[in-house]
Amino acid sequence: MAPTMGASDSKASSPTQEAESNAVASKNHHARILHIDIVKMTRNKSSIRSVIPSGAWGLGLLSQPATPVIAAPTVQVFDINITESLVLAAQDGWCKALLQISSDYASGGITKAKATAAKVIDQAYAFEFGPVAFKPTLTTGKHTFRTTRAGALANFVGNDPSFPLDTGFALTPWRTCKVVNQVIQLSGALAITMGNVVFSDASGELTSVDKTWGFMKEPDGSVRIILHHSSLPFKP
């Protein structure tokens, strides 16, 4: 039998919907090396909180003594967007990961470096979801673009006969890695950043690259790189 509907009148019972805890918190408890800070931030984004829409009330309403008295709502916000904070944390995560691979190479050789690099790529790049637009700093010719996990791994730690020219960018004894953003563009779950990344090595020598990154936030709060274009500064 189909549901039946009775008569109805226009008297409104003031809606005082009780806030109900949403399930997002538990979901975000994955202890990913790179994403711990990111997840912390993300969990807050979807939490339940009260919004005082004072800025959203017109004079016409305030001047009405007859304004219906309704309990301030408890608004639940579902923010699918990536934020500037998430982007800065992801960039910092990338730098930390590069330094980690570099120090693991010094302490444990190529085996240890490769294992760390593989973990980093799986956590920081979106290869599992589709082709990543990746133009590393030092790749060239037919292997300029690294749209696959294997191509990215070779760029970081080399030692792959399929990419004979790769010496492994992360095998340099990097000591510091600093991101200097010039532009950050936020568009939904995607963010684009452009600026420089400056590295210093064991001898204190600095290397600066022109860097464009595209970051994608996934529904669970993880952030992954889908675009990475790095190039050495042009010299006239």
Added chain:
Amino acid sequence: MAPTMGASDSKASSPTQEAESNAVASKNHHARILHIDIVKMTRNKSSIRSVIPSGAWGLGLLSQPATPVIAAPTVQVFDINITESLVLAAQDGWCKALLQISSDYASGGITKAKATAAKVIDQAYAFEFGPVAFKPTLTTGKHTFRTTRAGALANFVGNDPSFPLDTGFALTPWRTCKVVNQVIQLSGALAITMGNVVFSDASGELTSVDKTWGFMKEPDGSVRIILHHSSLPFKP
């Protein structure tokens, strides 16, 4: 002749790109009745400001005395996303506009009400860009959905032989209009809200409707409705 490239070395001159004013401010000076507050907010979103990415620096870096000294960058942020503030302002604009049509009808009759309603629809709904998903509270049968400007106008002020059942929702002597949000979802330039809108009329009688809205922010900062589903509360 093609551009030539000389040799290059890896010494990086610390990038101290001078901040350059972007053109977005001047663009947003359109004095739209509904969007004045919105534009004010939007202009701030893209302004140039300094970002201290303190939260984005790892212990590994801070412990490095050799960290290269680089001037804090001036980051320009291009925020394409709609914000909760913009959404609340747009909802408030919708309420104000409804009350305006209602009072214009009282003071100037259907001619004045229709002129105001037409302006409101062009400013607040996205019919100029595509079919709006609009299910008004009191429409029915083959005219339930109003995906065109004409259908929306008839719903607000009636008096259109193509929509004979429309009495004009905005012609009721509404005195107050209050939005009570339960959920706000933010996804890039789009936002979805769900909750109640409570109206009071000249007799003080309250009408509450269950309301879903979808708002779209355009690159110039304007916000328009692309989704509007309104229904009377179900009565068992």
Added chain:
Amino acid sequence: MAPTMGASDSKASSPTQEAESNAVASKNHHARILHIDIVKMTRNKSSIRSVIPSGAWGLGLLSQPATPVIAAPTVQVFDINITESLVLAAQDGWCKALLQISSDYASGGITKAKATAAKVIDQAYAFEFGPVAFKPTLTTGKHTFRTTRAGALANFVGNDPSFPLDTGFALTPWRTCKVVNQVIQLSGALAITMGNVVFSDASGELTSVDKTWGFMKEPDGSVRIILHHSSLPFKP
């Protein structure tokens, strides 16, 4: 030591990047009842294919005998967007799931129906990621909006003391469920649909509701409902 850069000239070696299989295929092999068709479609979206950009070549170029001969590239497309096909499949999945709960109730009672409904909600709604904007057809008062998994489950199968008025919409002996779309809006990973859903029960009686849905595609190709506003037709 930092990477060194040698001299460079402007002769371009024609880029003939070999296509490399991306990792998305393996990722999408999760056998979800509702998403089998969806996943099939999605896997194709990111696969490697050749694009003949004939439409993208200007007369100016074609008239040039000196046009450089470059092998047609193998373009890899990473499509984050939800498509109309995915939306139609997800709507169909919702109808099939409703009919499944209904027949499981007939064959196995509330226990079987509740188990199926729980699975359906976890697969078809985005409660694990954030608050879902859900206004079911027959809910009312302070329980009008169901932003949590528990509230959604009660709407489908009832039998929850926290929601005493819920009789369980899916427990009706539904026989058919048909979606009649009026508007489909596609915006990145989000799609909004508005139209009717028409149900027939064991007695052949028809029930039509006005329905708005919002669907979100996740990076792995799954599609979930983040918005669901259902209402009975207004009767003058």
Added chain:
Amino acid sequence: MAPTMGASDSKASSPTQEAESNAVASKNHHARILHIDIVKMTRNKSSIRSVIPSGAWGLGLLSQPATPVIAAPTVQVFDINITESLVLAAQDGWCKALLQISSDYASGGITKAKATAAKVIDQAYAFEFGPVAFKPTLTTGKHTFRTTRAGALANFVGNDPSFPLDTGFALTPWRTCKVVNQVIQLSGALAITMGNVVFSDASGELTSVDKTWGFMKEPDGSVRIILHHSSLPFKP
């Protein structure tokens, strides 16, 4: 007086909403040099058309002789997304525009070239909406990034004391310009492309650059560049 609601029953009159023409077509009749092809394509995207959701019907329904007979709906699609076709057309438009500036310089000198370049930048780049992430091929030092209209103009035609090193990339007697895409990423109104652009000059010499572009589609169907990172191939 508030709207009244009478009783209601569940018999549904089959919804046969008449298709109503939406306003998008007329809107897109702006004859922009770069966007003629783009607009043609865009107009089709939002036009009204019939959808046969055959793929979306389950066996359960087809086996029902009692399936309610409902006229196939006329679905209106509002596609906010940028498409691969739009992206290819915009890339082709960029190449045509570069060749136009180059030939205008040959025929009318810097005055004519600068006028064309200014028009091109206003039509093809999003400076009016926010800071564009633009790293041209041949810029360096503190002027590496061109986030403003003035900086972009100087890169194309030089002759600006504020950018003394700019010789004007578009003043080279370019004869052909070909885009060779490796990856195209589609995410709502945004698309990212990565690959090469190969130029040939009057002497037949080829120049290939590694190119990343970000394109944004506006609600009126226009497409503008928000990201542009160009770099010379790395030479070991």
